[in-house]
Amino acid sequence: MGADDVSAVTGQLRPLALYELTDQIGQRRLPAALQTLGLLLNQGASPLALLGALGNHFRRLIRARECQPLQASVVQERLGLHPFAARKLAEQAKSFSPRRLRQCLAAVRRTDEALKGAVPLEARLAIERLVLAVCG
Template identity: 30%
Template sequence: MRSGKIAPAYYIYGDEAYWHDRLISLLSDAFPDGTEHVSGDETTWQELQELLAQPSFFGPRLWVVRGAKHLFDQKPETWHISVAPGNCLLLSAITKNNPAPKALTQAISNAGGVVIKVAEPSWREAANWVRERLRSDGYTITRDAVETLILVAGRSIERLDKEIEKLELFVHPDNRITADHVLTVVAPDPQMNTFAFVDAVATRDRVKAFSEVEELVTRGVSPIFMIAVLGSHFGLMWRAKESSNKGITQDSLGKALGVHPYAARKALEQSRRWTFSQLEKAMRLLCHVDESLKTGKMDPVSSMDYVLVNLFA
């Protein structure tokens, strides 16, 4: 696209909204006087086909269809696509899974179009994106600050982009961002901010753990989600403890566990507060509560109190 070559059709799906907006913006810039925005529930595939197949007398024209999933639900007889020279179609579906029928994606490919999947990036991808995003604006960020930013805000590029804008305004006219800046400015993601709760449990801070649970429940975070996060972390602490006993160094621990080095170091440090027997008991407890919640045998409101009382017993 940057080379000036634009495909006749684009279909982008995935739950990372930032890239949907980014692609729409880039294509709209290429069609400054001829961009039309429609919703998937306000048009039909037949209407779009008629518009796309007709050469425009007023110059190149881009048709952007947001909420394209509604369009796919119509199920026309055929998904044939024909785009007149100079026209372009962009279908956007912000969904985790691909809602388009195979016949449509095949038709887009046959017409010389492009199908793009965008999903939440890995930790490494998010960290690299943060550094590059700041570098392009003339800013630098410390390693600890990158780790803290992703831990607090999550890996969503859309959220990270908004938080970076706030950080740049906060540190200006300086151009170096530190972990202290992140902790001062960045708003925690309600789901990702369970790390404070997990830390409290992992470090056996009973008072803080109960306080964090109360705050998470107030924000609407489900007990099932909290149980899942705790279970994952206890499993990580077990593997970190086991790997350390086998002689794996801290420098190699992240690679051995398949997680970021920072998360590996932290899990190892916390695991020293627990014996293998205690870790096993905790994981069995979490599995039991998870199953009880999903089968309706336990009240969600009191489930986390039950978990914490037994973990700290």
């Protein structure tokens, strides 16, 4: 039984951190990512702030994917990350091809354009569509 199982039974006990969403997306765990996204938005997170974080995450994944060999120690050295963060980023980068990462970053840019002037419901739908697209 994991934290997701406990939360499903007991309800959300604490505010979610943005890294949980980026981790779930990086691991391509669509159901968990959509649930976390919904909870973050319900807690008042700005769709634009979430979008910015996702864009940063995909840029870091691209930089990590360019490291040869793709190992945590190399990612840590080249990107200047804490060992824990470098290990997670290297693991996530392996699950995306370089082409797929570029497509994900392009989807972030398209969503950014769609959010300009969007009403709250449209913004929520746009960011949900983005999560669907990048986890697929």
